[in-house]
Amino acid sequence: MVTKTEETELNQLENQVENGGGGVWEYLSLVRKLKVRRSEIVLKHGLSILNDPGKRSALGPDEWTLYEQVAIAAMDCQSLNVAQNCIKVLKKKFPESKRVGKLEALLLEAKGMWEEAEKAYTSLLEDNPLDQVIHKRKVAMAKAQGKPSLAIEHLNKYLEVFMADHDAWRELAEIYVSLQMYKQAAFCYEELILTQPTLPLYHLAYADVLYTIGGLENLIAARKYYAATIDLTGGKSTRALLGICLCGSAIAQLSKGRNKEDKDMAAPELQSLAATALEREYKQKAPAKLNLLSSALRSLKISS
Amino acid sequence: MAEDLVLDTAIRDWVLIPLSVVMVLIGILRYFVSKLMRSSPTPDAKMVKEGQVVIRARNLKVGANFIPPRSFRTRRFYFTNEENGLLHVPKGEATNPQAAMFSDPNMAMDMMKKNLSMIIPQTLTFAWVNFFFSGFVAAKIPFPLTQRFRSMLQNGIDLSTVDVSYVSSRSWYFLNLFGLRGLFSLILGDENAIDDTQRMMQMGGFGFDASKSLGAEKDGLDIIQHEWALPRFEQRAESVLRKLVK
Numbered sequence: 001m002v003t004k005t006e007e008t009e010l011n012q013l014e015n016q017v018e019n020g021g022g023g024v025w026e027y028l029s030l031v032r033k034l035k036v037r038r039s040e041i042v043l044k045h046g047l048s049i050l051n052d053p054g055k056r057s058a059l060g061p062d063e064w065t066l067y068e069q070v071a072i073a074a075m076d077c078q079s080l081n082v083a084q085n086c087i088k089v090l091k092k093k094f095p096e097s098k099r100v101g102k103l104e105a106l107l108l109e110a111k112g113m114w115e116e117a118e119k120a121y122t123s124l125l126e127d128n129p130l131d132q133v134i135h136k137r138k139v140a141m142a143k144a145q146g147k148p149s150l151a152i153e154h155l156n157k158y159l160e161v162f163m164a165d166h167d168a169w170r171e172l173a174e175i176y177v178s179l180q181m182y183k184q185a186a187f188c189y190e191e192l193i194l195t196q197p198t199l200p201l202y203h204l205a206y207a208d209v210l211y212t213i214g215g216l217e218n219l220i221a222a223r224k225y226y227a228a229t230i231d232l233t234g235g236k237s238t239r240a241l242l243g244i245c246l247c248g249s250a251i252a253q254l255s256k257g258r259n260k261e262d263k264d265m266a267a268p269e270l271q272s273l274a275a276t277a278l279e280r281e282y283k284q285k286a287p288a289k290l291n292l293l294s295s296a297l298r299s300l301k302i303s304s
Numbered sequence: 305m306a307e308d309l310v311l312d313t314a315i316r317d318w319v320l321i322p323l324s325v326v327m328v329l330i331g332i333l334r335y336f337v338s339k340l341m342r343s344s345p346t347p348d349a350k351m352v353k354e355g356q357v358v359i360r361a362r363n364l365k366v367g368a369n370f371i372p373p374r375s376f377r378t379r380r381f382y383f384t385n386e387e388n389g390l391l392h393v394p395k396g397e398a399t400n401p402q403a404a405m406f407s408d409p410n411m412a413m414d415m416m417k418k419n420l421s422m423i424i425p426q427t428l429t430f431a432w433v434n435f436f437f438s439g440f441v442a443a444k445i446p447f448p449l450t451q452r453f454r455s456m457l458q459n460g461i462d463l464s465t466v467d468v469s470y471v472s473s474r475s476w477y478f479l480n481l482f483g484l485r486g487l488f489s490l491i492l493g494d495e496n497a498i499d500d501t502q503r504m505m506q507m508g509g510f511g512f513d514a515s516k517s518l519g520a521e522k523d524g525l526d527i528i529q530h531e532w533a534l535p536r537f538e539q540r541a542e543s544v545l546r547k548l549v550k
Contacts, residue, residue, distance in 0.1 A: 130352055161352060164359035190375050194360075194367040221372055224534035227541035228370075235541075235548040244541075270538055273545040280549060 002034050010034060017045055024049060025059070032069055039076035046070035047082065064093060071103055075110040083107055098124060102134065109137065114145055132162060139171065148175050166195040173205070182213045200232035204240055211247060216254045223247040227270065235277055244274040249300040309470065311444060319442050319473055323433065327480040328487065330425055335492055338421040354518060357383075357390045361521040369533035376530045384522050391522040393515045430477070434460075437473035445469040 002010075013027040024045045031038055046066055049055045056063055071086035087107055090100045105120035118141065121134050128134075135158045142151035155172045162168065173188035189206035196202065207225035210218045226247060229240035248271035275297050282290045361383055368376055383391045438460055449457070449468045458466065460474035471479070 130349060161349060162356055163353075164356040164363070187375075190371045190379075193370050194363045197367040197370045221534070224538055228534055228537040230541040231537050231544055235544045270542050270545070273542060273549060276549045277545050 002036060006030075006034055010036065014038070014041060017041070025062075028066065028069060032065070037076070039073040042073040043070060043077050043079065043082070046073065050086075064090060068099070068103065072106070075106060078110070080107065080110060083110065098127060105134075106137070109141055109144075114141060117141060130161070132158075132165070135162075136168070139168075143175070148179055151175055152179075164195070166192055169195075177209065182209050185209050186213065198232060200229045200237065200240075203232065204229045204237060204243075207240070207243055211243060211250075214250075216251065219247050219251050219254065223251070223270075230274075238278070238281060241274045241278045241281075244271060245278070245297060245300055248274075309441065309444075309466070311441065315440070315442055319437050319440075320476065323437065323442075323473065323476055324480055326429070327477070327484060328491075330429055331484060331488055332491065334421055334425055335488070338418070341417045341421060358517055358521055361391055361525060365521070365524050365528060368528055368530055371532075372534075373530055373532055380525055380528075384525050389522070391518045391525070393518050426481075433474060433477045437477075440473060441466070441470045442473040442476050443471040445471060 010027075010030055013023055013030060016022070017024050017027045018041065028042060028046055028049075031042055047070055049059075049066060050070060056066075059066060067086045067090050071083045071090070074080070074083035074086065084107060087100065087103050090097075090103065094100050101120065101124055105117050105124065108117035108120060118138075121138055121141075125131065125134055135154065139151050139154045139158065142148070142154055152172065152175055155168055155175070159165070159168055159172065169188050169191045173185045173192065176182070176185035176188060186206065186209045189202055189209060192199075192202040193206060203225045207222045207229065210222035210225065223244060226240045226243040229237050230244070233240070235241070248268075278293060278297070279290070282293045364376075364379055364383070371379075381389070383389050386392055441458075441461065445457070447469065451468060453468050454464075456478075457468060457475045458470065458472045459478065461472045
């Protein structure tokens with residue numbers, strides 16, 4: 001996670017670098033440390049250092065790190081020639097290195113030579129079967145080739161060992177949602193909520209999935225998670241407010257004719273409050289679209 | 305009190321300073337030797353998985369109230385059931401870390417290397433100090449100390465009448481051994497500093513007993529009373545919205 005102070009520092013340095021000031025190396029180091037993706041700028045300025053023999057040798061052993069960084073940034077920008085040159089230099093310096101092997105596989109992947117890349121990754125995995133990066137690359141490759149079910153298979157295998165990796169769970173959840181496998185996605189989102197119970201985004205996504213699955217029980221649960229999102233964001237999440245309204249009307253439809261005594265089912269106050277909050281927000285921020293909203297709410301039979 | 309002892313300046317030139325210099329040099333030498341001998345640890349899949357299971361189970365324990373009751377129960381069953389639950393360790397299989405250490409030559413080898421790089425130079429220097437500089441006073445601390453410090457500062461001198469602020473040469477060696485850490489972290493960089501005291505601690509409590517922490521997590525999960533927190537959130541959301549609308 002990038003904290004606020006780190007981000008401002010990064011942006012400051014970026015400004016300075018972009019406007020021709022010094023501090024290029026500091027900027028590149030910071031980008032590496034924070035693992036942010038600013039490939040274009042990294043490529044432009046990293047390359048300018050690498051092309052200047054004086055500056056390059058001033059870095060000492062960090063020179064090779066820079067080659068690696070620029071190679072990855074170049075692949076991200078589709079400057080495959082630059083990447084190839086960087087990797088060539090690295091290969092010359094470290095002929096046996098696994099790290100360079102990874103870069104080579106990455107280059108194959110960037111060129112779209114899937115089978116060769118797959119082969120390269122497999123041989124790298126034989127040396128170190130627990131390399132998380134390579135496992136993740138395999139998933140990314142499956143995704144890039146448009147084979148989500150293969151990606152799911154890889155991810156499941158990965159998660160069997162690294163089951164505390166929440167980024168992988170999140171990826172899996174998103175793939176499941178894209179394939180409309182909502183039950184599985186719900187499981188993944190539960191797992192994500194467990195790892196970070198105070199992050200409203202996961203509550204919101206889980207609620208969306210539950211609402212999509214449908215059924216009275218799930219709808220009630222979805223409303224609860226929308227409520228949790230509202231609580232955690234301080235009522236700022238428009239999506240959650242809308243979700244409450246939708247859930248309310250869906251529950252009302254499904255529970256028609258059943259006994260209304262069940263306290264769990266109806267939360268009329270929450271619903272009307274959500275509607276009012278929505279109307280207020282629209283009035284403030286997008287008054288032109290207020291009509292759309294109120295007609296939508298009317299069709300949900302929430303506001304009179 | 306007896307009169308002040310006069311320390312020969314030759315002691316300073318030939319004992320105090322050489323001893324410190326030698327200790328520093330040995331420390332640096334040892335750092336490079338251990339760097340040469342260090343083998344990068346290859347983690348074992350089972351160990352990694354157990355660590356991850358423990359983290360995930362801990363997450364479940366902490367966040368239990370945030371997921372619906374049914375989801376919680378299925379997860380708990382997944383972790384703790386007696387047949388193939390992830391946290392369930394069959395009685396016979398609970399491996400003793402020591403036994404594992406002996407069965408895995410690599411591990412024993414690693415530890416040996418670590419210990420050798422620590423123990424050999426230490427015994428050698430200690431023997432050297434003992435042989436050449438034993439039994440005399442090497443320095444004086446410029447402030448008085450209580451009797452309790454006698455064993456620390458006057459190791460190797462069995463005289464109870466000497467003032468405690470005098471430091472024997474052997475004690476000077478020990479003070480250097482433990483006190484040079486700050487200097488090493490300056491010379492060799494922060495992470496690279498060899499830390500004797502820490503290594504000694506490691507020797508004592510070696511080995512991470514996975515089956516024990518798995519068992520502890522299992523017990524922790526078994527006793528959790530699940531109480532879904534979400535119904536409460538509806539009321540909280542209501543109050544948040546009410547404040548917002550007002």
